[in-house]
Amino acid sequence: MKQKIGLTTGILLILTWCLLPVAWIISLSFKSQEAITNGSPGFFPSPGGTAGFANYSDVLADEQFRRAIINSIGISLIATTLSVLIATLAAYAIARLEFQGKKFVLTTALVIAMFPVVSLVGPLFDLWRTIGIYDTWPGLIIPYMSFTLPLAIWTLSAFFREIPWEMEQAAQVDGATSWQAFRKVIVPLAAPGVFTAAILTFFFAWNDFVFGISLTSTEAARPIPAALSFFVGADPFNRPASLLAAAAVVATIPIVIIVLLFQRKIVAGLTSGAVKG
Amino acid sequence: MAGINMRHIVKKYGDGFPAVNDVSIDVADGEFMILVGPSGCGKSTLLRMIVGLEDISGGDMIIGDRKVNDLAPRDRNLAMVFQNYALYPHLTVFENIAFPLRLAGASDSEVDTKVREASKTLELDEHLDRKPGNLSGGQRQRVAMGRAIVRDADAFLFDEPLSNLDAKLRGQMRTEISRLQKRLGITTVYVTHDQTEAMTLGDRVAVLKRGVLQQLASPRQLYANPGNLFVAGFIGSPPMNFLPATVRGGQVELPFGTVSIPAEKVRDVPEDKLLIAGIRPEHFEDASVVDDDKRAKGSVFTAQIDVTEWLGNQAYAYIPFEADETVKAQLTQLERDLDGDAMRNQLVVSLDSTSRISEGDQAEIWVDTRQMHLFDPETGDNLTIDLANAGEIPAKNDPEASARAEKTAAQAH
Numbered sequence: 027m028k029q030k031i032g033l034t035t036g037i038l039l040i041l042t043w044c045l046l047p048v049a050w051i052i053s054l055s056f057k058s059q060e061a062i063t064n065g066s067p068g069f070f071p072s073p074g075g076t077a078g079f080a081n082y083s084d085v086l087a088d089e090q091f092r093r094a095i096i097n098s099i100g101i102s103l104i105a106t107t108l109s110v111l112i113a114t115l116a117a118y119a120i121a122r123l124e125f126q127g128k129k130f131v132l133t134t135a136l137v138i139a140m141f142p143v144v145s146l147v148g149p150l151f152d153l154w155r156t157i158g159i160y161d162t163w164p165g166l167i168i169p170y171m172s173f174t175l176p177l178a179i180w181t182l183s184a185f186f187r188e189i190p191w192e193m194e195q196a197a198q199v200d201g202a203t204s205w206q207a208f209r210k211v212i213v214p215l216a217a218p219g220v221f222t223a224a225i226l227t228f229f230f231a232w233n234d235f236v237f238g239i240s241l242t243s244t245e246a247a248r249p250i251p252a253a254l255s256f257f258v259g260a261d262p263f264n265r266p267a268s269l270l271a272a273a274a275v276v277a278t279i280p281i282v283i284i285v286l287l288f289q290r291k292i293v294a295g296l297t298s299g300a301v302k303g
Numbered sequence: 304m305a306g307i308n309m310r311h312i313v314k315k316y317g318d319g320f321p322a323v324n325d326v327s328i329d330v331a332d333g334e335f336m337i338l339v340g341p342s343g344c345g346k347s348t349l350l351r352m353i354v355g356l357e358d359i360s361g362g363d364m365i366i367g368d369r370k371v372n373d374l375a376p377r378d379r380n381l382a383m384v385f386q387n388y389a390l391y392p393h394l395t396v397f398e399n400i401a402f403p404l405r406l407a408g409a410s411d412s413e414v415d416t417k418v419r420e421a422s423k424t425l426e427l428d429e430h431l432d433r434k435p436g437n438l439s440g441g442q443r444q445r446v447a448m449g450r451a452i453v454r455d456a457d458a459f460l461f462d463e464p465l466s467n468l469d470a471k472l473r474g475q476m477r478t479e480i481s482r483l484q485k486r487l488g489i490t491t492v493y494v495t496h497d498q499t500e501a502m503t504l505g506d507r508v509a510v511l512k513r514g515v516l517q518q519l520a521s522p523r524q525l526y527a528n529p530g531n532l533f534v535a536g537f538i539g540s541p542p543m544n545f546l547p548a549t550v551r552g553g554q555v556e557l558p559f560g561t562v563s564i565p566a567e568k569v570r571d572v573p574e575d576k577l578l579i580a581g582i583r584p585e586h587f588e589d590a591s592v593v594d595d596d597k598r599a600k601g602s603v604f605t606a607q608i609d610v611t612e613w614l615g616n617q618a619y620a621y622i623p624f625e626a627d628e629t630v631k632a633q634l635t636q637l638e639r640d641l642d643g644d645a646m647r648n649q650l651v652v653s654l655d656s657t658s659r660i661s662e663g664d665q666a667e668i669w670v671d672t673r674q675m676h677l678f679d680p681e682t683g684d685n686l687t688i689d690l691a692n693a694g695e696i697p698a699k700n701d702p703e704a705s706a707r708a709e710k711t712a713a714q715a716h
Contacts, residue, residue, distance in 0.1 A: 190389065195376070196390075197391075199377070200382075201377045202406050
């Protein structure tokens with residue numbers, strides 16, 4: 027009993043610590059700009075200081091912000107798809123084949139994942155401007171992929187290694203080509219791994235700020251995190267906090283949707299029953 | 304449907320280790336062939352070479368009238384049941400069984416008919432919508448078999464299919480496999496290390512040791528006429544007794560005394576040479592329960608009984624003896640080959656359950672010398688073999704090639 031009370035208090039403390047900022051942002055997004063400038067303590071908007079959904083409609087009416095959302099969704103989805111696709115094939119090869127330089131590939135991948143992002147920004151800025159992909163979608167997709175691929179390859183090769191060899195052999199004896207065996211048996215079994223890798227990749231791409239702000243200059247490719255920092259109202263010394271808060275909430279929604287969609291697919295123990303344990 | 308003809312099959316791994324060495328087996332159309340041997344004898348490797356999951360280093364693999372050495376598994380039209388079943392966990396039982404049909408592009412109605420037919424045969428009807436994860440071991444086994452029988456495969460291959468089941472279920476599934484094979488009349492190759500399965504299921508049994516084929520014969524022939532010490536020790540439970548023996552003037556000197564042996568048995572046996580005598584436990588009996596008629600056909604000796612075990616339908620008595628060093632060395636080697644338990648220098652004797660012999664007795668034991676085998680301690684060859692009733696023994700057909708194969712196997716170990 028004592029233990030249970032301790033546990034509950036612990037969980038509540040951690041939840042508060044984690045969710046309070048989120049709750050506060052939501053609260054801010056419903057207050058009017060004047061109320062915030064004048065100082066509006068209290069979690070719930072004071073009477074008269076309520077903005078309702080005005081902030082949200084203002085944000086969504088903003089052309090710059092709409093472009094940023096489209097950029098972010100597009101860039102993140104493309105980076106995720108490509109990265110998961112390539113990582114699936116690479117991880118399968120790493121898990122199943124013996125080839126020269128397998129260890130090298132894995133260690134290099136890890137080294138790249140450890141590389142500090144900031145140190146790459148300068149060279150990339152120069153490089154991208156020379157070859158002409160500065161301030162374009164590919165200019166962001168490529169660095170995102172190079173940072174998320176290693177992680178995805180490591181995650182997926184661990185999943186592939188868990189799948190018994192016999193599954194493919196059985197499929198081949200049943201009349202499948204290597205590709206059919208991979209697509210009809212291995213990929214469905216590795217689905218939890220594929221979705222884990224997809225979520226991780228999407229997070230990275232969606233949350234990135236450093237690349238987003240350094241490798242773009244217009245709304246042609248600027249993603250949300252970078253766009254938010256450019257979100258200045260009429261008065262540069264008086265930033266529109268309530269609008270920013272509404273924009274931040276809007277920016278969080280796709281992540282929540284993606285997580286809810288994907289986490290269903292991450293079911294542990296999908297391989298149970300394949301072979302005698 | 305087709306026969307499988309293996310001609311001088313060799314499998315060498317990268318380090319030159321020959322896992323399968325010059326094995327020739329001809330499986331007739333519709334025959335149930337068993338590959339048996341202790342672990343590491345190459346039986347599974349041979350099976351995987353038939354199905355195409357393992358490359359063939361040398362020799363010809365002919366299925367029907369096609370040479371399949373370089374064909375991919377999917378082009379060989381064989382069905383295989385894996386040791387751990389290898390069911391597709393993301394598919395229902397129905398889809399698992401239908402998998403090969405769907406790959407072959409069968410129509411939905413054809414898939415449905417065939418799957419339902421197979422599930423009826425295997426009594427899986429009420430499980431068709433379940434996932435393999437929710438099935439018991441025996442049910443999974445049946446699904447794996449369903450996946451095999453649903454296709455019109457040329458042959459079935461089984462890789463130790465029953466080794467993951469408990470003893471009772473194993474017995475049931477064994478009869479089920481046998482019945483199924485008889486009914487479908489399909490060529491079957493079955494790998495096992497369990498000699499009960501080997502003896503009960505097979506039309507013929509191929510005994511392998513370290514990648515070399517020792518003997519290929521019907522279960523009855525293997526039991527009555529083992530080609531060498533290894534086969535003699537491997538087939539039979541409890542195993543055959545091995546004793547030092549010397550033949551002198553139509554009589555065999557055993558550690559317990561001298562017994563007479565039928566003259567035609569020892570025609571090709573050298574006299575005055577130390578040999579190994581092999582006698583199965585059931586060829587002994589308590590002399591007091593043997594009637595006179597039968598008694599005259601064998602010999603009787605007296606021995607000190609060490610331990611007895613009474614099992615209800617029969618009893619075992621254990622009699623220790625002293626073995627000569629040469630014989631001991633050969634028996635130790637044999638025991639290593641069989642990767643079995645340490646064979647103590649003792650005689651295991653099966654007695655009638657009515658026998659009154661008990662521990663510590665000086666008992667009169669009758670031995671059926673007609674059933675005795677004599678082995679050469681150096682080569683392990685059976686000197687008293689009835690070749691007409693021993694199936695194929697590669698070592699007899701081509702002694703040189705066989706000796707070479709044995710030698711490379713011994714060196715690799």
